Amino acid sequence: MEALPKVLEADERSPESKDLLPSQTASSLCISSRSESVWTTTPRSNWEIYRKPIVIMSVGGAILLFGVVITCLAYTLDLGEKSQAVLRMMGPAFLSLGLMMLVCGLVWVPIIKKKQKQRQKSVFFQSLKSFFLNR
Numbered sequence: 001m002e003a004l005p006k007v008l009e010a011d012e013r014s015p016e017s018k019d020l021l022p023s024q025t026a027s028s029l030c031i032s033s034r035s036e037s038v039w040t041t042t043p044r045s046n047w048e049i050y051r052k053p054i055v056i057m058s059v060g061g062a063i064l065l066f067g068v069v070i071t072c073l074a075y076t077l078d079l080g081e082k083s084q085a086v087l088r089m090m091g092p093a094f095l096s097l098g099l100m101m102l103v104c105g106l107v108w109v110p111i112i113k114k115k116q117k118q119r120q121k122s123v124f125f126q127s128l129k130s131f132f133l134n135r
Contacts (some may be wrong), residue, residue: 049116053108055059067094 071091074084 025087039135049112050109053105053112055105056101056108057105059099060103060105062098063094064102066089067098069094 068091070087074087074091079087
């Protein structure tokens with residue numbers, strides 16, 4: 001029978017296996033927004049909370065305005081047949097994409113507000129629970 005190979009030390013491992021090892025840094029513990037509430041206790045500013053929806057709404061509004069401009073140009077300017085056909089297809093596409101992003105950002109804001117209220121309630125009830133259980 002062949003002897004089983006010994007376990008490789010950390011320095012002898014291949015780069016691929018080092019990538020698969022879990023990192024022990026604090027930043028890797030707080031990857032998703034769900035885990036941030038568990039690991040961070042410092043209060044976050046309104047910009048940190050609402051940054052993503054604001055960016056999504058801004059980009060969506062810009063794309064929507066771009067779609068409006070392209071659509072207006074397609075129907076008001078006398079361009080070549082191919083150019084008009086392309087602008088008449090691209091204008092509504094940008095309109096719908098911009099509107100979709102704008103609405104997603106607008107819907108995201110109340111969801112974040114609701115999560116903030118739930119988080120405050122859960123922290124309050126956890127403190128009450130720990131107060132009565134530690135007596």
